[in-house]
Amino acid sequence: MTLLFEITIPFTNPVLIFTLVLLIILFAPILFRKIKIPGIIGLILAGVAVGPHGLKLLAENSSIDLLGPIGLLYLMFLTGLEIDIRDFSKNKNSSLLFGSLTFIIPIAFGLLISIFILQLDFIAALLLASMFSTNTLISYPIAGRLGIIKNRAVQNAIGGTIITDTAVLLLLAVILELNSGELNFEFWLKLLISLGIFVFAVTWVLPKLSRWFMKYLEGDSNSQYIYVLLVVFISALFSMAANVEPIIGAFLAGLALNKLIPHSSALMNRIIFIGNTLFIPFFLLSVGMLIDLSTFSSGKDIFITGTLVITAIITKFIPAYITQKLFKYSNEERNLLFGLSSSRAAATIAIILIGYKSGLLNDSILNGTIMVILITCLISSFFTEIAGRKVAIAETGKKDEQEKSAERILIPISNPANINKLAEFSVYIQNRNSTEQFYPLIVVPNENLLKEKITEYRQLLESSLKNSNCSYEKFMLASRVDINIADGISRAATEIMASFIVIGWNEKVTTTNYLFGSVLDNLISKTKQTIFVLYAPNPLFLIKNINVIVAPNAHLDIGFNNWIHSISNLAKQTTSELFFFSDTSTLEQIKFSLQKNKSIKANYKEFNNFRNLEFIIRNFKSSDFHFFVNGRPRTISYNKYLAVCPRQMNKQNPDFNFAFVLPEQKPLFENTSVKIDEISSDPIEENIERIHNVGKFVKKMVKRKK
Incomplete structure (x- = not known):
């Protein structure tokens, strides 16, 4: 029997190469976690073992050279995409300080050590010193897995990485021009113009283009993902054209799409899943393949390596320590900040290779830098894992009670075309930490139709959610048999102990509705849960602002805090700004309810003339989402003018997204009868x-x- 391919070492067959890589990606993290070593280290050490300086099973061929850099770009893109813009803005001062410190201190220490200890000339010393300032967020996936991305230490590490890497890469361009003797006015002018065009294109043009593109790709998840990848690589190309490293372009692409891809959406899950299971492991493997342990044979090489490693560690710990003292961080947050900012990889090797190829740096410096990459990645992973676990435990103890409460959402469905929007809205208003499922509900008049309807709606639900921003696994289809639809919904809400009911809005008013009341009218009188009645002709992820008109005395309702936190969750998911309109006493209570939620940007506008709501509505825009919060009829927070406002607005602006909210009440017979x-x-x-x-x-x- 003969094989269809010849086995050679290093492997040349693409199927064999990919099989080996997938085996490493699968088993290396599992095995290393068994011995309490972060899985990231397992991938790097596996790269050392199978690479050209180990068992020589893999060479630096086209597949590794392609997917390794892609993994780095993907890592930087995820960093920008997952960052919470509001939290980042809140910590911008500490991020700027830490970024400045983690750039200046390593440069200063590195320059002195390179000149006086390693005996390098000024240009070579400056180039090597810039290497100490770089860092790559190798351990960022650990922070993501532990759920501490919003922690201020993580936010500062991200901000510091972008600041210092950008500064270092710009300095690199200056050093190379200085070495070639062409550092003149023309160089500075070209650099400033190209940078200006690049930043404008990525931060202004790209978000507007993406908003338009994502709107017309709504429901087509495959095309959305391909578009996201395209944006990453186009941004990387733009940054290269501006003489900036492509990792900066990938990060800015993540920031540009940050608002358009909600953090709990299926698209975000897909982006993270593919990155963490394929692209980023390829990058870590490629880093390990660069390391050559056999070069450390002489005492001089060991001395140089030791000097570089010690300098690299100390010059990253000092900025973290200073930041801790200035901003009163805990020891765990300081260690987390140090862990995330201490690892070197892509930018480091890029700088050293440029210096090596230009003749500024020798083999000993190159090999010592490779060891710096290995050791700092090990230290980074250990510190991030240990400190991150302690920070995660501390933050869990501080969670708001509202986040711990059940958020069980019932979604009655009469029109299959609305499944997608109702499900997506329900996901956005639920707290991201909630483990509760969603319950789409169908009510049929007799049992003969039940089996047929369940099969039909389950297929529709699965098909619809597959192409939406929702995860099918969190939805559990429920059914009830009842001649009266409102009774069926009310019974289901009680049985599953629903916190909220999300139902679609029917703009048509029939004769039957006038005579006997609509399903919604009957549901309002028979339930006490908070009800969201949704009308959303436009994609929800494109929301810019959220306008909330609140009836006077709404703060006296039982469900007051519940609907505020639900709307806040929507604002977080879509990174939207909130605008509340109500009377003075109600606005004061809304402020009090939101005062612990510092990541929400809210504006409060006093309004008392509810007879003239047109005054507010005429300033609304189609890119906004509008909430009308009104009590049930015959309750203290009911306002008859606000009750008819959604229908009036829909007649004038049928393309506006809105929902009217009926807060949780005691059963009406307990209140008024x-x-x-x-x-x-x-x-x-x-x-x-x-x-x-x-x-x-x-x-x-x-x-x-x-």
Whole structure:
């Protein structure tokens, strides 16, 4: 029997190469975690073992050379994409300080050591000193896995990395021009112009283009993902054209798409999953393949390596220590900051290779730098893992009670076309830390239709969610048999102990609705849960601002804090700014409810003339989302002018997204009905309202005939 391919060492067959790489990606992290070593280190050491300086199973061929750099770009893109813009802005001062310190201190120490200890000339010493300032967020996936990305130490590490790497790479361009003797006015002018064009294109043009593109790709998850990858590499190309390293372009691409890809969406999950399981492991493997342990044979090489390693570690710990003292970080946060900022990889090897190829640096410096990469990556992973776990435990203890409460959402469905939007909205208003499932509900009038409808809606739900920003696994289809739809929904809400009900809005008003009330009217009177009635013709992830008109006395409702936190979750997911409109006392209570949530940017505008809501609505935009918060009829927070506002706005602006919110109440009979020997005034009040509706309907019919 003969094989269809010949096995040679190093492997040349692409199938064999990819098989080996996948085996390493699968088993190396598992095995190393068994001995309490971070999986990232396992991938790097596996690269050492199978690379050209180890068992020689893999060579630096086209596949490794292609996917390794792609993994680095993907890592930087994820860093920009996952960062919380509001938290980053909140920590911008400490990020700027740390970024400056982690650039200046290593440069200063490195320059002195390179000149006086390693005996290098000024240009070579400056080039080597710039290497000490670089860092690559090798351990960032550990922070992501531990759920501490929003921690201020992580935010500062990200900000510091971007600042110092940008400064170092710009300095590199200056050093090379200085070495060639062409550092003149023309160089500075070209650099400034190219940088200006690049930043403008990525931070202004790209977000507007992406907003338009993502709107027309809504529902096509495959095309959305391909577009995201395209944006990453186009941004990297733009940065190269501006004489800046492509990792800066990839990071800015992540920032540009940050607002358009909600953190709990299926698209975000897909981006993270593919990056963490394929592209980033390839990059870590390629870093390990650079390391040659056999070169450290002479005492001089060991001395140079030791000097470089010690300098690299100390010059990253000092900025973290200073930042801790100035901003009162805990020891765990300091160690986390040091762990994330101490690793060197791509930018480091890029600088040293440039210096080596230009003749400024020798073999000993090159080999010593490779060891710096290995050791700092080991230290970075250990510190990030240990300190990160302690920070995660501390933050878990500080979580707001609201985040711990159940957020079980019932989603009654009558129109299959609305499944996607209702599900997506429900995901956005639920807290990201919640483990509760969502319950799409179908109500059928008899059991004969139940099996057929369940099969039909399950297929529709799976198909719809597959091409949306929602994960199918969190949805559990529920069903009820009831002649009265509102009764079926009410019964299901009670049985599953739903916190919220999210239902679609029907803009059509039929004769039957006038006479007997709509499903929503009946549902309002038969449930106490908070109800969101949604109308969303435009993609939710394109929201810029969220306008919330709140009825006076809404703060007296039981569900006051619940709907505020739900709307806040939507604002977080879409990185939108909140605008609240209400009377003074209600706005004060809203401020008090949101005061612990510092990541939300909220504006409060006093408004009392609810007879003239047109004054507010005329300034609304189609790119905004609009909430109308009103109590149930006959409750203290009910406002009759606000009740008709959504329908009026829809007539004038049918392309506006909105939802009206009915906060949780005690059952109406407990609030307003007077009971005498089991006789209630509810039926009388309901019939009076129906007679009133009939009167309005007759008037409209008479006007039409005239």
